[in-house]
Amino acid sequence: MTRLGLLTSGGDCPGINAVIRGAVLKGTIAYGYEFAGFRDGWRGVLDRDLVPLPRTAVRGLSRLGGTILGTSRTNPLMDGGIEAVRGSLSSLGVDALLAIGGEGTLAAAQELSDAGIKVLGIPKTIDNDLDATDVTFGFDTAVQTATEAIDRLRTTGESHHRCMIAEVMGRNAGWIALHSGMASGAHAILIPEHRVPTLQVARWVESAHHRGRAPLVVVAEAFVPEGQQAPYSPRGLDTFGRPRLGGISLLLEQELKELTGIETRATVLGHIQRGGAPTAFDRVLATRMGMAAVDSAAAGRWGTMVALRGTSLVNVGFQAALGRLKTVPEDRYREAAVLFG
Numbered sequence: 330m331t332r333l334g335l336l337t338s339g340g341d342c343p344g345i346n347a348v349i350r351g352a353v354l355k356g357t358i359a360y361g362y363e364f365a366g367f368r369d370g371w372r373g374v375l376d377r378d379l380v381p382l383p384r385t386a387v388r389g390l391s392r393l394g395g396t397i398l399g400t401s402r403t404n405p406l407m408d409g410g411i412e413a414v415r416g417s418l419s420s421l422g423v424d425a426l427l428a429i430g431g432e433g434t435l436a437a438a439q440e441l442s443d444a445g446i447k448v449l450g451i452p453k454t455i456d457n458d459l460d461a462t463d464v465t466f467g468f469d470t471a472v473q474t475a476t477e478a479i480d481r482l483r484t485t486g487e488s489h490h491r492c493m494i495a496e497v498m499g500r501n502a503g504w505i506a507l508h509s510g511m512a513s514g515a516h517a518i519l520i521p522e523h524r525v526p527t528l529q530v531a532r533w534v535e536s537a538h539h540r541g542r543a544p545l546v547v548v549a550e551a552f553v554p555e556g557q558q559a560p561y562s563p564r565g566l567d568t569f570g571r572p573r574l575g576g577i578s579l580l581l582e583q584e585l586k587e588l589t590g591i592e593t594r595a596t597v598l599g600h601i602q603r604g605g606a607p608t609a610f611d612r613v614l615a616t617r618m619g620m621a622a623v624d625s626a627a628a629g630r631w632g633t634m635v636a637l638r639g640t641s642l643v644n645v646g647f648q649a650a651l652g653r654l655k656t657v658p659e660d661r662y663r664e665a666a667v668l669f670g
Contacts, residue, residue, distance in 0.1 A: 332363045333626060334423040335382065337396040338370035338403070338430040338437075342453050343607035344466035344615035346397055348429055349382070350390040351619025357384050360627050365423060366398040370430070371405040371437065373398075377417050391612045394605045396429075405437050411444045418446065425631070427622050429453050432651065433571075435634060439647035442632035450634035450647060451622050455602060458502035461650040462636035466615040468505070471498065471602040475509035478598055479547065483513065486543035486594070492534050492585060494595040496578035498602050499549030500571070502656045505602070507665060510547035517669050519548040519581075522657045524555040530581070531588040536670035538591055548581060550574040550597075575599065617642055 333356060337345050349366070356362035364382040367373030380398070390397065405414050418426070425447035428438045431454040438448045452459050457468040479495045486493035495515075497505045503520020510518035516537040517530050530546065537544040551560040551574055560574055578595035586593040607615065614637065621635045621642040633644040 330361065330363050331424050332365060332422055333623070334365050334367055334374075334379070334418065334421075334426050335398065336367040336370050336373060336426065336428055337398050337400045337453070338428065338434040339400060339453065340431070340455075341395050341400055341603050342455050342467035343394045343470035343603070343605060344611040345429055345453060346393045346395065347391040347607060347612045347615035348451055348466070348619035348622075349397065350387040351616035352427060352623050353382050353384060353387045353619075355620040356623040356626075360623065362623065362626075365421070369399040369401040370403055370434075371408070372401045372403040374414055374417050374426075375403070375405060375409040377421055379421055379423075391616055392606055394607060402433070404433070406440055411441060411446070414441055415444070415446055425449070425626060427451060427626070432459065435647055435650055439632070439651065442647065447631045449622050449625055449631060450650065451618050452634055452636065452650065455505065456499055456502055457504040458500070458654045458656065459650055460653045460655040461634065461645045463639065464614065464637055466611045466618065467607070469610045470605070470607045471505050472508045472512070473608055474602050474605060475505055475598055476512040478596075478601060479509060479513040479515070479545070482596055483543065483545055486545065489592065490543060492538070492544040492546065492589070492591045492593040494546045494548060494578045494581055494585070494593065496548050496550055496575070496595065496597045498598075500551050500574060501654050503549040503552070503662075504657060506547050506549040507657055507661065511665050511668070513545065513547070514668075515545045515547040516542070517544075517546045518662075518665055519546065519552040520657055520662065521549055521551040521553065521560070523659070523662050524553060526555040527581070527584050528588065531585055533670040534585055534591060535589050538589070544591065546581065546585075548578050550577060552577055
């Protein structure tokens, strides 16, 4: 009997459990596969920490946030190496891997695939910045969560006549900021793809304030103000060598207060955007991706990732997913900027 191993790596994300459920149910019913899950991502592979995943283990999972398998930011290529992964899979009787993760996870999966290990990828990033798929599950939930939080910030801003700044996730792309900012009627949206002088942000804030509004600014964590060289990252690097972002809104709070004289408060939404139950859209998309990954395994499409194109699920090579990030195009930003101020 074919035995497939599932793992979730990187940041947690609403919809992961729906992927696991979709994969296990489709594989069990349609192909008679056996499933097991590695605890805490690639760490579980290296430590041979495995848990069985029978059909009964995935009941009701689609509505649950997070991941029942746990996750980590372990890099298998640095912490163990290709041969360690190969040895673990062989000793545990796991024939192939279904890796649920973002850019770092898929990059590791590509290296393992190139070395002859059977791996399939399922894209996971709330930032929606993987170029090979139209949408990633978790993004819709993150936008909905951010919008609800920003709506609450707006009410307190209006009560105190303050400028409110909401910092949302977005390491390489400003999709969450763009969508939640437009949905909540922000007076300024600041994203990594478009540098804006702080003086311009101050003018937008003053324009809204002069009309009797409580100014609202939505900023992505990786936004770089014009004149600065890199995103604000005071917490060093993660295990994949990427800056740990967060806090740009706190810098903007002080600068905007000094430039405008308006009382300003910043809120970093942070991990709130990752948590909670996935939206209906994300539950459906994640379930379909899990099922499609098992179909891909049955067809032997190793070394690929499932991707959404329009309303159809297709397979793309890992390189297509990693070659270029999907960022907010200039015309989409200018479309929103008409509403600023």
